[in-house]
Amino acid sequence: MAVAVRGGRGGAVGSSLRSFFSYRIFVSAMFSLLFIATLSVILTSHPSTSHHDSALPNIGNAYVQRTFLALKSDPLKTRLDLIHKQANDHIALVNAYAAYARKLKLEISRQLRMFDDLATNFSDLSIKPTYRSTLFESDSPVDEDVLRQFEKEVKDKVKIARTMIVEAKESYDNQLKIQKLKDTIFAVNELLIKAKKNGAFASLISAKSIPKSLHCLAMRLVEERISHPEKYRDEPPKDEFQDPSLYHYAIFSDNVIAVSVVVRSVVKNAQEPWKHVFHVVTDRMNIAAMKVWFKMRPVEGGAHVEVKAVEDFKFLNSSYVPVLKQLESAKMQKFYFEHRAENATKDVNNMKFRNPKYLSMLNHLRFYLPEMYPKLHKILFLDDDVVVQKDLTGLWNIDLDGKVNGAVETCFGSFHRYAQYLNFSHPLIKEKFNPKACAWAYGMNIFDLDAWRREECTEQYHYWQKMNEDRTLWKLGTLPPGLITFYSTTKSLDKSWHVLGLGYNPSISMDEINNAAVIHYNGNMKPWLDIAMNQYKGLWTKYVDNDMEFVQVCNFGL
Numbered sequence: 001m002a003v004a005v006r007g008g009r010g011g012a013v014g015s016s017l018r019s020f021f022s023y024r025i026f027v028s029a030m031f032s033l034l035f036i037a038t039l040s041v042i043l044t045s046h047p048s049t050s051h052h053d054s055a056l057p058n059i060g061n062a063y064v065q066r067t068f069l070a071l072k073s074d075p076l077k078t079r080l081d082l083i084h085k086q087a088n089d090h091i092a093l094v095n096a097y098a099a100y101a102r103k104l105k106l107e108i109s110r111q112l113r114m115f116d117d118l119a120t121n122f123s124d125l126s127i128k129p130t131y132r133s134t135l136f137e138s139d140s141p142v143d144e145d146v147l148r149q150f151e152k153e154v155k156d157k158v159k160i161a162r163t164m165i166v167e168a169k170e171s172y173d174n175q176l177k178i179q180k181l182k183d184t185i186f187a188v189n190e191l192l193i194k195a196k197k198n199g200a201f202a203s204l205i206s207a208k209s210i211p212k213s214l215h216c217l218a219m220r221l222v223e224e225r226i227s228h229p230e231k232y233r234d235e236p237p238k239d240e241f242q243d244p245s246l247y248h249y250a251i252f253s254d255n256v257i258a259v260s261v262v263v264r265s266v267v268k269n270a271q272e273p274w275k276h277v278f279h280v281v282t283d284r285m286n287i288a289a290m291k292v293w294f295k296m297r298p299v300e301g302g303a304h305v306e307v308k309a310v311e312d313f314k315f316l317n318s319s320y321v322p323v324l325k326q327l328e329s330a331k332m333q334k335f336y337f338e339h340r341a342e343n344a345t346k347d348v349n350n351m352k353f354r355n356p357k358y359l360s361m362l363n364h365l366r367f368y369l370p371e372m373y374p375k376l377h378k379i380l381f382l383d384d385d386v387v388v389q390k391d392l393t394g395l396w397n398i399d400l401d402g403k404v405n406g407a408v409e410t411c412f413g414s415f416h417r418y419a420q421y422l423n424f425s426h427p428l429i430k431e432k433f434n435p436k437a438c439a440w441a442y443g444m445n446i447f448d449l450d451a452w453r454r455e456e457c458t459e460q461y462h463y464w465q466k467m468n469e470d471r472t473l474w475k476l477g478t479l480p481p482g483l484i485t486f487y488s489t490t491k492s493l494d495k496s497w498h499v500l501g502l503g504y505n506p507s508i509s510m511d512e513i514n515n516a517a518v519i520h521y522n523g524n525m526k527p528w529l530d531i532a533m534n535q536y537k538g539l540w541t542k543y544v545d546n547d548m549e550f551v552q553v554c555n556f557g558l
């Protein structure tokens with residue numbers, strides 16, 4: 001009984017196992033049939049590929065299709081695809097290096113020609129009739145001999161390509177770096193040019209603007225004149241103003257503090273200051289301030305100062321003076337006063353010469369000295385941006401050899417020659433003057449007024465000024481007409497009399513400056529401006545009259 005029960009239980013278990021394994025076999029069979037059906041659909045429905053649009057056949061879907069085909073029938077298809085892909089990769093690499101060569105402007109180089117030839121050979125290889133019909137366009141099994149020959153040619157060209165790339169890689173990398181560096185240098189240079197133009201224009205604006213302290217000083221002096229008119233009545237001219245036996249100076253300026261520094265520096269370094277006479281001429285706007293200054297601060301040592309306005313010289317009118325007549329013309333006014341600010345930085349030099357100060361009579365008074373001071377024989381002309389460091393009476397003792405103008409020459413090498421100031425493409429200039437003639441400097445000039453009258457220099461100046469109404473002989477300024485007017489009538493002085501450049505050149509030797517009789521702050525960096533060079537500024541400020549109450553009130557120099 002017990003055995004029968006056990007036997008029944010064992011039969012039930014065996015039957016269950018047989019049913020389980022039969023189910024697994026059935027499921028496996030169904031999946032196998034489904035896989036075979038799917039594979040058959042893929043292998044029998046792939047489209048044919050056209051290879052006419054490219055040098056080498058497309059390897060996208062074709063590669064997948066051939067992989068399945070290889071599983072089905074031809075294992076050489078996979079090998080062909082690998083060779084084909086290797087060739088395509090090296091074509092791309094060769095074309096990349098050829099593009100670099102073109103970018104580096106190496107069109108005529110041997111490497112570029114070799115890269116182009118190699119890329120062409122790769123492309124030609126795949127379209128050879130034998131390979132194209134047998135390997136790429138045929139659905140029949142791949143011919144192993146043809147495949148082996150194709151593989152050999154591809155590998156040979158790959159080897160050549162790799163050798164060329166290895167040889168050219170370092171050179172091309174360096175060339176690319178050089179080209180990038182050149183591009184960077186060019187871009188930085190463009191920015192530098194723009195920055196220089198903007199800086200030059202800003203410097204020009206700073207140089208021509210009136211500092212607040214100078215404006216304050218002028219206003220305080222005028223206020224003093226208005227508040228106490230009885231203290232500043234005009235006095236009759238002194239006999240010393242026309243005494244030819246004294247040392248006479250001409251200073252033409254609208255800058256009160258600058259004129260005071262020039263006068264103080266002359267007097268402090270003069271051995272006999274009472275023999276020195278200063279003829280200061282300013283414009284109508286600044287005449288009151290200039291007179292009050294010298295009334296409040298008389299010159300030390302007994303020196304004499306005459307202050308006049310341009311308008312006091314009645315002969316200076318538009319019927320006699322070409323500059324005044326030209327300034328009245330509509331064409332000239334348009335040139336000076338109607339230029340637009342937005343074009344200012346395009347040509348800084350042009351903006352510089354458009355400054356109306358170049359037509360100011362204060363600049364051109366230097367050409368009328370014999371008529372302004374008819375009883376004098378000699379006069380020393382000083383700019384208002386100079387400082388005198390030594391006694392100047394020795395200049396009156398220099399024999400000018402019958403010449404009109406005693407000045408320091410500024411030429412060295414090819415610089416500061418007449419060709420830099422005058423337009424030698426004009427036939428009149430080319431005929432009359434030597435382009436290599438040495439230029440000289442205004443700022444400290446000893447003039448023999450008797451020789452001037454004899455040579456009729458003012459008449460020559462008038463002639464050339466009228467000829468230059470259209471600005472074809474020279475641009476503007478007073479130096480070019482001065483070079484013309486006193487051509488062949490200028491006596492060269494020793495350079496120690498007059499050292500220039502303290503308004504723009506930071507490299508002047510201090511020994512040269514200390515040995516100079518006159519130092520000149522020509523340039524934009526005037527010593528009374530904030531943009532002045534610090535190494536030279538003290539040479540000027542030590543002559544500023546800081547004890548004057550209005551100088552203190554206006555915080556001058558702070």
